[in-house]
Amino acid sequence: MNAQATVTSITSPAMRHRPRFVMALLALAIVFIPLPTGSGVPGSRDMHIAAAQYNFSPGIIRVDQGDQVTIELESMDVVHGLYLDGYDLEVTADPGQTTSLSFIADKSGTFRFRCSVTCGPLHPFMIGKLKVGNNTLLWRGMALAVLAAAVGLWKVRQ
Amino acid sequence: MEGPPVTRSTDSRQARYDLTRIPVAKALLVNRWPQFLIRALALSGFLFAIVAGLGGTPVGSRNFSIVFVWIAWWALLILVAVPLAGRGWCTVCPIPMPGEWLQNRALLGPSGKKPPFGLGRKWPKGLRNIWVQNGAFALMALFSAVVLTQPVVTAVILAALLLVATGSSMIFERRAFCRYLCPVGGFIGLYSQTAPIEVRVRDTAVCATHTTKSCYTGSEDGFGCPWGAFPGGLVKNTYCGACLECLRTCPLDNIAINIRPAGADLSQLRGRKLDEAFKAFIMLGSAFVYSAVMLGPWGQLKTAAYGIGSLPWLLYVLAFLVFVFGLLPGLFYVASRASRTLAPTRHTPRRIFVAYAYALVPLGLAAWIAFSLSFVFTNASYILPVLSDPLGWGWNLFGTAGYDWTPFFTQMLPVLQTLVLVVGLAWAGITARRIAQEGNHPAAWRQAIPINLFCLMVTIGFLWLFIG
Amino acid sequence: MVIHRLRAEWAARLLLIFLVSGLFVAIMAGRNTAQAVEVHAVMPESGGWMPGNLSAEVNVPLDLRLTSDDVMHGFAVGQQPWPAVAVVPGQFTDLSLIFDEPGIYTYYCTRWCGLNHWRMRGTIEVTGKASDQSSTGSTRQPLYLTLDLDIDASHEVDVQLERPPSAAHGEKLDFTIPSRILTREHYLEQTPFEFWMALRADPGTADLSDTELWDLVAFAWHSQATPDSLLLGQRLYDQNCAACHGDKGNGEGVMARPNLAQSDPDSFGRALLPPGDFTDAQKMLGASSALLQGKIVRGGMGTGMPYWGTIFTADEIQALVDYIWTFMFPLTAGE
Numbered sequence: 001m002n003a004q005a006t007v008t009s010i011t012s013p014a015m016r017h018r019p020r021f022v023m024a025l026l027a028l029a030i031v032f033i034p035l036p037t038g039s040g041v042p043g044s045r046d047m048h049i050a051a052a053q054y055n056f057s058p059g060i061i062r063v064d065q066g067d068q069v070t071i072e073l074e075s076m077d078v079v080h081g082l083y084l085d086g087y088d089l090e091v092t093a094d095p096g097q098t099t100s101l102s103f104i105a106d107k108s109g110t111f112r113f114r115c116s117v118t119c120g121p122l123h124p125f126m127i128g129k130l131k132v133g134n135n136t137l138l139w140r141g142m143a144l145a146v147l148a149a150a151v152g153l154w155k156v157r158q
Numbered sequence: 159m160e161g162p163p164v165t166r167s168t169d170s171r172q173a174r175y176d177l178t179r180i181p182v183a184k185a186l187l188v189n190r191w192p193q194f195l196i197r198a199l200a201l202s203g204f205l206f207a208i209v210a211g212l213g214g215t216p217v218g219s220r221n222f223s224i225v226f227v228w229i230a231w232w233a234l235l236i237l238v239a240v241p242l243a244g245r246g247w248c249t250v251c252p253i254p255m256p257g258e259w260l261q262n263r264a265l266l267g268p269s270g271k272k273p274p275f276g277l278g279r280k281w282p283k284g285l286r287n288i289w290v291q292n293g294a295f296a297l298m299a300l301f302s303a304v305v306l307t308q309p310v311v312t313a314v315i316l317a318a319l320l321l322v323a324t325g326s327s328m329i330f331e332r333r334a335f336c337r338y339l340c341p342v343g344g345f346i347g348l349y350s351q352t353a354p355i356e357v358r359v360r361d362t363a364v365c366a367t368h369t370t371k372s373c374y375t376g377s378e379d380g381f382g383c384p385w386g387a388f389p390g391g392l393v394k395n396t397y398c399g400a401c402l403e404c405l406r407t408c409p410l411d412n413i414a415i416n417i418r419p420a421g422a423d424l425s426q427l428r429g430r431k432l433d434e435a436f437k438a439f440i441m442l443g444s445a446f447v448y449s450a451v452m453l454g455p456w457g458q459l460k461t462a463a464y465g466i467g468s469l470p471w472l473l474y475v476l477a478f479l480v481f482v483f484g485l486l487p488g489l490f491y492v493a494s495r496a497s498r499t500l501a502p503t504r505h506t507p508r509r510i511f512v513a514y515a516y517a518l519v520p521l522g523l524a525a526w527i528a529f530s531l532s533f534v535f536t537n538a539s540y541i542l543p544v545l546s547d548p549l550g551w552g553w554n555l556f557g558t559a560g561y562d563w564t565p566f567f568t569q570m571l572p573v574l575q576t577l578v579l580v581v582g583l584a585w586a587g588i589t590a591r592r593i594a595q596e597g598n599h600p601a602a603w604r605q606a607i608p609i610n611l612f613c614l615m616v617t618i619g620f621l622w623l624f625i626g
Numbered sequence: 627m628v629i630h631r632l633r634a635e636w637a638a639r640l641l642l643i644f645l646v647s648g649l650f651v652a653i654m655a656g657r658n659t660a661q662a663v664e665v666h667a668v669m670p671e672s673g674g675w676m677p678g679n680l681s682a683e684v685n686v687p688l689d690l691r692l693t694s695d696d697v698m699h700g701f702a703v704g705q706q707p708w709p710a711v712a713v714v715p716g717q718f719t720d721l722s723l724i725f726d727e728p729g730i731y732t733y734y735c736t737r738w739c740g741l742n743h744w745r746m747r748g749t750i751e752v753t754g755k756a757s758d759q760s761s762t763g764s765t766r767q768p769l770y771l772t773l774d775l776d777i778d779a780s781h782e783v784d785v786q787l788e789r790p791p792s793a794a795h796g797e798k799l800d801f802t803i804p805s806r807i808l809t810r811e812h813y814l815e816q817t818p819f820e821f822w823m824a825l826r827a828d829p830g831t832a833d834l835s836d837t838e839l840w841d842l843v844a845f846a847w848h849s850q851a852t853p854d855s856l857l858l859g860q861r862l863y864d865q866n867c868a869a870c871h872g873d874k875g876n877g878e879g880v881m882a883r884p885n886l887a888q889s890d891p892d893s894f895g896r897a898l899l900p901p902g903d904f905t906d907a908q909k910m911l912g913a914s915s916a917l918l919q920g921k922i923v924r925g926g927m928g929t930g931m932p933y934w935g936t937i938f939t940a941d942e943i944q945a946l947v948d949y950i951w952t953f954m955f956p957l958t959a960g961e
Contacts, residue, residue, distance in 0.1 A: 050880075052457075054457050054460050054461065055457025055458070055460075055461075056455065056457070057457075059455030059456060059457065060455055074880060075738070075880065076880045076883075077738075077740050077741070077880075078669075078697040078698065078738065078739050078740055079697065079698040079737050079738065079739070083565060085565065085568035085569070085571070086568055086569045088568070094737055094738050094865070094869075095738035095743075095869040095879075095880050095881065096738060096864060096865070096866075096867070096868030096869030096870070096873065096879055096880060096881075097864050097865070097868060097873070098873060109572070110572075110625060110626060111568075112453075112568075114536065114565070116563065117698055118217060118219060118697065118698065118714075118715040118716070119697050119698070120696060120697055121218060121304075121307035121308055121464070122303065122307060122460055122461075122464055123219070124218075124219070124307070124533065124536070124537055125303075125451075125452045125453070125460055126457070126460075127453060127454065127455055128455045129455050135625070135626065137572055137573065137576065137625055138621060138622070138625050138626050140576075141576040141579070141580065141621045141625060142618055142621060144576070144580045145579070145580055145583055145614055145617045145618055145621060146614065147580075148580045148581070148583040148584035148587060148614075148617075149583060149584075149587050149610045149611070149613060149614040149617075150587075150610075151584045151587055151588065152583075152584060152586065152587015152588045152589075152590055152591050152606060152610050152613075153587060153591060153603065153606055153607060153610055190634075191634075191638075194638055195641075198638075198641060198642050198645055199645070201642075201645075201646070202645045202646055202649050205646060205649065206649050206653075209649075209650075209653060213653075215693070215695065215715075215716045216695045216696070217694070217695060217696070217715040217716030219715075219716060220715065220716025220717065221716070264635055265635060265638040265639055265642060266631070266634050266635050266638045267631060267634075267635070269635070547717075549653070549656070550693075550716040550717070551656060551657070551718075552691060552693070552717070552718030553656055559717070560717075
């Protein structure tokens with residue numbers, strides 16, 4: 001009844017922007033929250049990869065973070081190579097001459113490896129995957145995707 | 159004058175910034191020489207790509223036709239031109255030019271009172287949609303493994319595009335090829351709806367009193383809209399080819415080139431069509447299939463996609479067509495039916511389906527950008543040696559012929575792809591919500607829920623393919 | 627204003643013609659019109675060396691420009707000291723060869739380029755006058771011809787080994803082998819089995835077991851090879867033989883296994899027998915170095931084994947033989 005009583009408007013700036021703050025906070029949390037990277041007791045892994053036109057076999061290999069990894073590359077038909085994304089390592093193998101690449105898998109995540117020697121028309125698409133520990137980027141990406149889908153539904157903008 | 163006044167568009171309350179108010183900008187755009195020079199250079203490059211593909215080395219990574227078409231030009235198109243300038247590539251595209259120059263009997267500006275050269279027939283009424291372009295793109299997608307890797311095949315396709323464009327200019331009026339046939343133009347048009355730039359009239363009232371409509375019929379300063387659009391009626395970017403003719407012909411200075419909020423066209427109620435909706439599915443679906451086949455670790459898929467005529471290839475074709483034309487739209491239809499039940503609406507299921515399909519436009523663009531980032535970053539290093547030795551004949555024009563293949567930014571790539579996809583998803587969700595709120599009902603936003611879920615599922619699928 | 631337009635129009639037309647024709651002129655100008663012969667390499671299923679025949683003259687440089695149209699290849703000329711060069715897809719390698727003597731030379735691919743890589747050979751016919759001095763390399767007949775060996779005949783012996791013979795054990799026995807039993811000729815011409823029999827017959831070995839005698843055989847064979855020949859042999863084996871015979875010499879090289887991407891074992895339509903197993907005691911102990919040399923030189927035998935007579939020099943083949951024996955007679959202590 002008091003005409004001078006202040007009524008907190010339900011559209012006051014603070015409340016209108018609150019969803020945005022919440023979203024932003026959630027996004028930051030998803031991006032920066034520490035997650036287990038999947039490092040067990042660092043062991044030694046010897047993996048054998050056969051390379052043929054246009055396929056690595058096996059195409060997906062898994063190690064734990066911190067492992068001493070040795071990849072033996074065996075070419076089955078023509079000269080192939082293996083370049084590992086993220087680690088920036090490369091090795092070439094002629095058929096009959098298996099070569100090795102040895103490194104410590106200190107970075108966790110999923111890294112593509114590609115053929116590094118022109119081996120035919122589909123050479124740029126000759127790709128495999130190395131999984132080191134947990135793929136925390138994928139988890140974060142999926143969580144961000146859920147957040148993004150929610151953003152569309154929330155009244156973030158007028 | 160404190161600066162260029164902000165122009166109010168007739169179809170939105172949102173501000174537009176008209177570039178043509180800047181005298182230098184307007185002069186550059188109206189003058190035919192800058193556009194002609196770029197077109198001439200692009201045409202030379204295009205012809206060179208054909209020659210390189212036919213006569214150069216069969217090794218794709220050392221041939222101009224593969225590296226400069228599928229890596230350099232494609233990167234420019236999908237990473238820069240389309241997201242930032244919508245139909246910007248169409249402004250300078252060389253493919254229709256020989257036909258158009260023949261039609262106009264001139265390279266620069268109208269030649270006088272002679273009628274256009276050629277039969278000048280009207281495009282068949284039944285084909286005045288983008289279904290032919292949809293089919294052309296899907297057809298190319300079925301052969302993509304060979305097209306992207308064999309210089310000769312790329313050359314043949316480029317030559318075929320040139321011949322068809324020139325031929326259609328001789329038979330039909332205006333730019334029939336660009337508007338109804340070009341497979342690239344089909345998706346550039348769809349994705350130009352997301353662009354932060356548009357060509358519109360400043361004030362439709364001015365057009366109402368202008369009887370000549372020289373923007374459509376042409377004048378001594380320029381040609382009538384080659385795309386067959388009436389600039390006064392443009393509300394979306396989809397069928398405006400950004401050729402700048404109307405800027406030259408309008409005698410009332412009523413054409414504006416606006417910087418505007420990205421994606422403004424997606425909320426446009428008018429002009430939502432089934433053929434465009436299916437274009438969105440074709441683009442989204444083909445990005446998914448390409449990501450799985452070309453960027454995945456499954457060699458058998460690649461061999462199947464490459465072995466044209468073999469049984470595995472036929473199975474691949476079947477799977478592709480079923481996924482792109484059946485499964486994806488089918489699932490989306492289910493989602494749109496669910497939307498219909500979540501809030502009252504007077505629209506038919508088909509109309510709801512088509513309307514919400516426009517939410518897939520930013521998602522599809524994001525998917526294509528994320529896909530392209532992968533092979534562009536890893537193979538951009540081929541550009542330097544091919545600059546020096548475009549035909550693989552052992553030249554060394556700029557001294558870079560010996561530059562070794564070096565993938566760039568492989569550590570950053572998965573992060574970038576994630577960001578692009580997440581932004582695309584958010585944008586798709588916001589678009590879906592905006593479309594839902596056209597319903598004018600307090601609970602209308604709920605219709606967006608199944609659509610957002612669909613987009614979320616698709617995005618998670620892409621995330622798994624790119625970074626999983 | 628109309629004249630202004632017309633001038634601009636013609637300027638535009640000239641510019642376009644200049645650009646487009648300039649392009650073609652540039653391409654024409656850039657074509658290879660040099661003296662060099664362009665040789666394209668593709669996988670043998672698609673043609674191999676193109677051209678597959680070259681001609682040259684004595685003491686006149688043969689300029690070659692080598693390129694590959696598909697995968698990585700290599701180029702070398704048989705029995706010549708020039709190092710092999712890589713033939714890279716889409717790039718050119720320039721080479722200049724000078725021949726001292728007339729004759730027919732064989733050039734071959736040195737990087738495995740598929741199942742039929744070993745077929746990838748071409749010939750260079752060199753004409754002209756021979757130099758005054760006779761050729762320095764002796765072209766004496768390969769031993770298998772001198773001995774009139776039938777390299778296609780079976781050379782199996784029935785021997786039961788308890789364990790692989792070990793040259794290290796043989797050395798530890800500290801037994802001096804009489805020189806009448808072991809000479810270079812014995813090593814080259816006798817089979818290990820014949821040598822073992824000679825050892826067994828010798829009274830000095832009476833208190834040595836059969837197995838220990840095999841160790842002696844292993845040691846004797848090993849001592850006939852020099853570290854240099856073993857190094858050379860290993861290098862040649864890895865580059866040329868391992869793909870079929872396996873890096874462990876057991877005949878299980880990548881080319882012998884069903885390939886991931888290839889469905890037919892031989893795209894030339896013939897069935898192949900598996901490559902020889904150099905750890906197979908029955909076959910190896912009955913084979914002499916001369917026999918092995920013969921198989922390497924002549925190939926054939928319906929097995930897909932190429933002939934290397936025009937590719938390797940006599941010393942290189944001997945080095946290969948020395949190395950091949952290490953599969954049967956490993957250097958490390960036997961298990």
